[in-house]
Amino acid sequence: MLNLKTTPFHERTAALMQGNQWRRWAGHTVASAYELTPDRETLAIRNACVLIDVSPLFKYHVRGPGARAYLNRLVTRDVSRMEVGHLTYTPWCNARGKVIDDGTIAQLSDELFRLTAAESNLRWLQDNAPGFQVEIEEVSDELGALSLQGPRSRALLESLTGADLAGLKYHRFTHVNLLGEPTLVSRTGYTGDLGYEIWVPRARALAAWDAIVEAGRSFALQPAGIWAMDVSRIEAGLIMLDVDYTPASRAMAEVQASSPFEIGLGWAVHFAKGNFVGRRALLEEKQRGPALALVGLEIDHVAFTRAHEAIGLTAPLPFIPWRAVTPVFQGAEQVGYVTCATWSSTVKKYLALAQVSPAAAKVGTTLTIDLMVDRRREPFAATVAALPFFNPERKRA
Amino acid sequence: MQRYDAIVIGGGHNGLVHAAYLARAGKKVVVLERRHVVGGATVTEEIHPGFKFLTGSYLISLLRPEVIRELDLARHGLEIMPLESTVAPRLNGDYIADWPDHDLTREEIARHSPRDADAYGEYATTMRRLALAVKPLLDMAPPDPSSSAPRDRQAMALIAERLRAMPRADFDLLARLMTMSAGDFLDEWFEGEALKGSKCTSGIIGTFLGPRSPGTGYVLLHHYIGEIDGVHRAWGFARGGTGALSQAIASAARAAGAEIRLEAPVAHVLIRGGAAVGVVLENGDELYADLVVSNADAKTTFLRLLERKELPDDFVRDIERFKMTSPACKVNLALAGLPTFTAIPRGKEALLRGSIEIAPSIDYVEQAYDDAKYGGWSKRPFMDALIPSLLDPGMAPPGKHVMSLFVQYASGDLTGGWTAEKKAEFLQVVIDTLAEYAPDLPGLILHKHINTPDDIQRSFGITGGHIFHGELALHQIFFLRPAPGWAQYRTPVKNLWMCGSSTHPGGCITGAPGRNAAMAILRDEREGRLS
Numbered sequence: 001m002l003n004l005k006t007t008p009f010h011e012r013t014a015a016l017m018q019g020n021q022w023r024r025w026a027g028h029t030v031a032s033a034y035e036l037t038p039d040r041e042t043l044a045i046r047n048a049c050v051l052i053d054v055s056p057l058f059k060y061h062v063r064g065p066g067a068r069a070y071l072n073r074l075v076t077r078d079v080s081r082m083e084v085g086h087l088t089y090t091p092w093c094n095a096r097g098k099v100i101d102d103g104t105i106a107q108l109s110d111e112l113f114r115l116t117a118a119e120s121n122l123r124w125l126q127d128n129a130p131g132f133q134v135e136i137e138e139v140s141d142e143l144g145a146l147s148l149q150g151p152r153s154r155a156l157l158e159s160l161t162g163a164d165l166a167g168l169k170y171h172r173f174t175h176v177n178l179l180g181e182p183t184l185v186s187r188t189g190y191t192g193d194l195g196y197e198i199w200v201p202r203a204r205a206l207a208a209w210d211a212i213v214e215a216g217r218s219f220a221l222q223p224a225g226i227w228a229m230d231v232s233r234i235e236a237g238l239i240m241l242d243v244d245y246t247p248a249s250r251a252m253a254e255v256q257a258s259s260p261f262e263i264g265l266g267w268a269v270h271f272a273k274g275n276f277v278g279r280r281a282l283l284e285e286k287q288r289g290p291a292l293a294l295v296g297l298e299i300d301h302v303a304f305t306r307a308h309e310a311i312g313l314t315a316p317l318p319f320i321p322w323r324a325v326t327p328v329f330q331g332a333e334q335v336g337y338v339t340c341a342t343w344s345s346t347v348k349k350y351l352a353l354a355q356v357s358p359a360a361a362k363v364g365t366t367l368t369i370d371l372m373v374d375r376r377r378e379p380f381a382a383t384v385a386a387l388p389f390f391n392p393e394r395k396r397a
Numbered sequence: 398m399q400r401y402d403a404i405v406i407g408g409g410h411n412g413l414v415h416a417a418y419l420a421r422a423g424k425k426v427v428v429l430e431r432r433h434v435v436g437g438a439t440v441t442e443e444i445h446p447g448f449k450f451l452t453g454s455y456l457i458s459l460l461r462p463e464v465i466r467e468l469d470l471a472r473h474g475l476e477i478m479p480l481e482s483t484v485a486p487r488l489n490g491d492y493i494a495d496w497p498d499h500d501l502t503r504e505e506i507a508r509h510s511p512r513d514a515d516a517y518g519e520y521a522t523t524m525r526r527l528a529l530a531v532k533p534l535l536d537m538a539p540p541d542p543s544s545s546a547p548r549d550r551q552a553m554a555l556i557a558e559r560l561r562a563m564p565r566a567d568f569d570l571l572a573r574l575m576t577m578s579a580g581d582f583l584d585e586w587f588e589g590e591a592l593k594g595s596k597c598t599s600g601i602i603g604t605f606l607g608p609r610s611p612g613t614g615y616v617l618l619h620h621y622i623g624e625i626d627g628v629h630r631a632w633g634f635a636r637g638g639t640g641a642l643s644q645a646i647a648s649a650a651r652a653a654g655a656e657i658r659l660e661a662p663v664a665h666v667l668i669r670g671g672a673a674v675g676v677v678l679e680n681g682d683e684l685y686a687d688l689v690v691s692n693a694d695a696k697t698t699f700l701r702l703l704e705r706k707e708l709p710d711d712f713v714r715d716i717e718r719f720k721m722t723s724p725a726c727k728v729n730l731a732l733a734g735l736p737t738f739t740a741i742p743r744g745k746e747a748l749l750r751g752s753i754e755i756a757p758s759i760d761y762v763e764q765a766y767d768d769a770k771y772g773g774w775s776k777r778p779f780m781d782a783l784i785p786s787l788l789d790p791g792m793a794p795p796g797k798h799v800m801s802l803f804v805q806y807a808s809g810d811l812t813g814g815w816t817a818e819k820k821a822e823f824l825q826v827v828i829d830t831l832a833e834y835a836p837d838l839p840g841l842i843l844h845k846h847i848n849t850p851d852d853i854q855r856s857f858g859i860t861g862g863h864i865f866h867g868e869l870a871l872h873q874i875f876f877l878r879p880a881p882g883w884a885q886y887r888t889p890v891k892n893l894w895m896c897g898s899s900t901h902p903g904g905c906i907t908g909a910p911g912r913n914a915a916m917a918i919l920r921d922e923r924e925g926r927l928s
Contacts, residue, residue: 004500027500096566120503122515138511249519252526254564 004029007055008144008205012213016223023226026056026118031225039319039345041224045191045232046346046392049150050224051212054190054197055205057103058117059139060125066133067113071105074128076260076282078273082107087171087186091265097281098248098257100124101241102265104188106173114139118241124249128277144205148212149195149232151394152219157185157196160215165196170396179204179211190229192236194394230321231342234351237296237387239263243323244294244339244353259285262355264294264387292336293361294353296389297328299341299369300381301350307373307380317343317350328354328367328382335360338369338382347390352382360384401425401686403918404676406663406702407858407897409437412692413646413657414911415896417468420653422919427684428655429676431662431858434640435647437692438857438864439906441640445844447794450729451801452848453857454639454864455783456480456752457906458623458632461536464908468649475645477633478788479625482751485595486740486834493591494748497631510589520586525629527571528621530563535622535902535909538885538917539876571618576871579613580759594758598779601805603864603904605724607766608759612871619869619905632752634788639906646908666691666702672891676702687927688892690914694859694866695719695879695899703890712889715880719899720868721861723809723850724769728802728827731844735784735798736835750787755780755834769806774823777830778804797843802827809850809861820849865904866897875901886914892927894918 005028007013013031021032030053033041044050062071072080077090084107091102103117115125125136148157154165161176165185168174173186181204189195200208213221233240241247244263251257259282260269269282305315321342327334336356344351352369360367365384370377403419405412408430416426434440438453457477465475484494493509495502499518507514540552560568574582579600583593597608600617607613625631635642647657666689667675675685691698699708699716741748756762756779765775781803786793793799804827811819824847832839853862860866867873876884879899886894896914898904921927 005504024500027504120515120518122512123519124515126512250522252522252529 007053008200008202009053009055009146009209011206012209013053013223021225025226026058026120028056030056033225033227034223038225038227041222041228042231042319043345044220044222044224045150045193045228047151048220048222049148049152049156049216050222050228051209051216052147052149052224052229054145054147055143057140057145058120059143059145060115060117060121061137061139062113062115062125062134063137064111064132064134067111070129070132070134071113071115072273073132073276074125075105076265076269076276076278078270079105080273084109085172085174087173087188089171090268091260093260093278093282094248095278095281096248096254096257097259097278097285098251098254099245099260099263099265100248102239106186119247119249142202144200144202144208146198146200146209146212147189147191147195147229148198149189149191149193151194152221153195156212156215156219156221159218160211179207183208190236190238191232192238192388192390192395193232193392194397227320230340231319231344234321234340234342234353235344235346235388235390237264237353237389239265239294239353240340244355258292258355259290261285261290262292262294266290289358291357292355293358294387295356295361296385296387297338297341297352297354297367297369297382298385298389299350299352299371300383301343303380304350304371304373307378311374313374319343319345326369328356328369329379330360330365330367335367344389349389351389354382356384399427399684401427401684403427403688403690404429404684404686405690405692405896406666406676406698407431407437407692408435408643408647408657408659409692409857409897410439410643410646410906410908411897411911412437412690413643413650414464414468414908415690415692415915416655416657417646417650417653418912418915419918420650420655422915426650426655427686428650428657429661429663429678429684430657430659432856433659435657435659436640436643438853438859439639439643441638444729444846445731448729448731448797448799448844449638449785449792450799450846451638451783451785452727452729452846453853454906455634455785455801455803456632457635457639457642458620458625458630459535459905459907459909460623460642461908461912462624462627463536464912468646470642470645470649473645473648473652475642476636477625478636479628479631479633480751482748483595483754484741484748484751485591485754485756486738487591487757488740488833490740491591492738492740492748493589493595494751495595497628506589506592509591510587513587513589513592516586517592521630523567523570524618524621526567527574527618528629530559530567530571531618532622533559534875535907536913538913539878539901541876541882541884574614574618576611577614578609578611579617580608580763582614582617583759590758590760594756594761595754597759597762598754598756598781601762601766601779602781602803603725603805604868604870605720605722605770605806605808606870607763607770609763610766615871615874616869619903623905634783634785636789637791638785638789642906663702665704666890666893668703668707668890671707673893688894688918690894690896690918692897692911694721694863694897695895696721696860697858698895698899699888707890709889712880712883719873719879720870721863721866722868723853723862723864724806725864726804726807726823726827726850727848727853728804728824729846730800730802730842731793732798732800732838732841733843734796734841735787736800736838736841738835740834749784753782753784755782755830766806769808772808772810772812774807774811774826775805776826778806778827780804780827780830782831802831807849809854809863811849815849815851820847820852823847823849866899867903869903874903878903886910886917
């Protein structure tokens with residue numbers, strides 16, 4: 001028998017699974033949804049709190065006196081002024097300025113950083129290390145990661161650990177006492193809500209899960225799968241590797257690869273910091289102007305609903321995001337493509353992420369997208385909207 | 398007197414493909430096959446009662462999708478099952494495997510080296526990209542770079558255009574891969590010896606070079622150009638063995654109107670006024686045709702079926718020095734049961750359904766080459782094994798198995814020649830080597846059969862027994878195959894053509910030489926150049 005890997009929490013997540021709705025994530029078996037219908041999981045992210053197993057993320061320790069300089073050379077963002085306790089999100093590119101991956105860097109101590117990634121990056125990290133006093137170590141399998149997200153996540157974590165987390169700012173981390181052990185908790189997430197990620201060694205993973213779930217009884221904690229997380233990350237305007245872009249290392253043709261500018265990460269490219277991998281190509285692209293821009297689209301769900309009702313149907317709004325690359329038009333011309341879309345119960349809109357030509361990227365521009373109405377394809381208006389679609393104050397409060 | 402539009406000498410898979418295309422174009426074609434069965438080295442033979450042996454070729458990947466589609470081979474009975482895995486057992490009790498599944502392969506390689514696991518995905522993508530870039534070359538008659546004929550210039554321009562369309566980094570990599578050794582190339586990607594050992598074999602299969610010899614990078618790429626149902630790099634097993642493929646092509650050829658004569662060995666080509674006009678069979682029968690097309694290898698065609706005086710001296714010299722010394726033997730075993738490989742854990746026996754590579758490291762394979770290169774054989778050979786009866790139960794009686802072993806290196810120029818004693822001795826080397834990995838295997842053998850280069854020459858009529866009809870070495874591929882100036886399926890003899898693997902793009906059951914030669918003939922006819 002050949003099996004996928006399981007996460008350190010699998011024993012618990014498997015017990016919760018109701019409908020055999022598993023999926024692959026980075027070579028692991030993870031839940032799409034635990035309940036037969038994912039709605040409660042989706043809603044809990046905005047209304048109470050959820051616990052998501054995000055262990056399949058790749059994790060690397062970057063250690064040594066040259067670690068900071070190395071990372072600053074590797075990634076596009078300026079990380080030279082990071083301090084212990086800081087955490088920052090950034091893409092990194094190849095020499096042609098195409099995005100290889102995106103993830104977070106946490107400074108754990110003076111000479112130790114932890115990089116998370118959606119894909120395996122060991123070879124790239126090692127190949128860029130010569131010349132720096134730095135050691136790269138993959139710790140993916142040693143650490144379980146739980147994402148505790150939602151408006152009640154802070155109260156839950158405080159009640160469980162006794163820590164005062166009000167002072168833990170967005171994109172900072174601290175250590176809390178979890179079952180008598182200091183445990184790293186970061187103020188991070190992939191939902192665009194108030195939330196934390198808890199990083200526990202494999203050996204303590206199940207105990208940590210149990211403790212959080214037990215404490216969660218008072219806060220309507222809901223274990224949630226990838227479908228719920230996907231809805232919230234689209235609402236938050238956060239991109240996903242393999243869905244919204246193809247990592248440059250796996251692009252068969254150059255046209256498949258994306259620059260940070262094309263996937264909404266231009267803000268994380270810091271030319272002023274000095275040289276970094278891909279800088280020259282990115283400078284050229286910036287001067288030339290990128291070919292695409294990431295935009296949010298609001299699909300005309302009223303027309304979509306009416307078109308269904310006109311033939312005696314109710315509209316099948318997608319409560320589970322769809323991920324088919326789908327063209328968008330301005331008049332007769334295709335100006336870009338949608339990479340994922342979902343109905344948002346939070347903002348009551350049919351939302352999509354798309355990459356379109358800069359001329360079509362201005363907020364308020366109306367484009368069209370063809371969708372199926374039962375057995376026929378029909379065009380619907382899709383209006384460019386500002387990202388994120390949903391950005392509650394509590395995310396950063 | 399029997400008269401045809403075209404006579405095809407040899408019913409190997411390329412001869413059959415060629416005949417099918419000509420017949421479909423309305424030509425009256427006859428295929429003359431020496432043996433009692435079509436297919437040449439693409440054949441399945443019941444050597445031991447109830448056990449079907451793959452005495453020549455064994456897997457399919459590079460067979461052109463155009464050939465499958467245009468000859469409608471599925472309708473003529475071709476079924477190809479993609480292999481599920483490759484496993485390389487090791488003497489330390491471990492193994493390394495890969496599957497078409499990205500996650501499984503990554504996890505498996507990570508057991509040996511996390512860095513290699515990471516590199517593997519990009520390596521596979523890169524090889525696919527390079528293979529895609531060179532794939533169109535398979536289906537063209539190689540242009541003569543020194544020619545100013547419009548057709549050659551057009552083709553050269555087409556190639557230049559394709560190369561220009563490649564990203565710079567890919568072009569550079571392609572140029573390097575084409576000229577370097579498979580070993581050096583793999584060293585640039587990977588650190589684990591098990592992985593590199595298993596991967597380097599694609600660079601040396603059928604080639605009398607070691608994985609450290611320059612030029613094997615090209616052979617590596619050659620083996621990545623294949624596809625099955627659009628899945629690139631897939632290798633598959635034809636139900637019934639490769640002989641079933643030949644039968645399917647023969648069926649397509651017959652359906653198109655071609656005649657296939659078995660046990661009709663050709664003695665020589667008939668020449669009148671410097672042009673080929675027919676053939677004489679060994680029984681003295683004469684057959685006449687407007688065109689004679691040889692599926693035989695270049696040396697057989699020009700040095701045996703023709704008299705030297707019919708050919709230009711420099712051409713004869715080129716053909717004489719065409720390298721065709723085979724490095725390989727083919728072994729088939731009838732087994733009373735499934736052997737137990739000590740390296741393959743209980744519960745993972747499914748790995749035996751794929752390719753089994755005895756190639757634990759690049760050094761092992763290079764050593765195997767060193768042993769053989771002065772007219773000898775490897776003390777411990779590289780082997781590419783397959784147990785066809787696990788994929789197609791029709792290959793052996795119920796509960797029993799056949800094992801097909803491609804074994805390299807054993808020199809076609811063996812010092813002292815391939816005597817019966819030498820043959821038995823080397824067969825024992827093969828079984829002893831296998832027994833190191835599967836100790837119960839010798840006790841399961843009901844019948845063993847070896848085709849040495851000598852046997853392959855004798856039974857299939859291939860000079861030197863070379864499976865590709867001549868080495869895929871850089872100096873004899875593309876516009877140099879089989880000889881400079883004669884790479885477009887034509888020959889110095891008017892109305893004599895070539896359609897076998899001695900021509901571009903060489904061996905590996907592509908069907909491309911047969912198809913390309915037919916296209917060239919039909920194009921000449923359209924343009925009024927045939928007379």
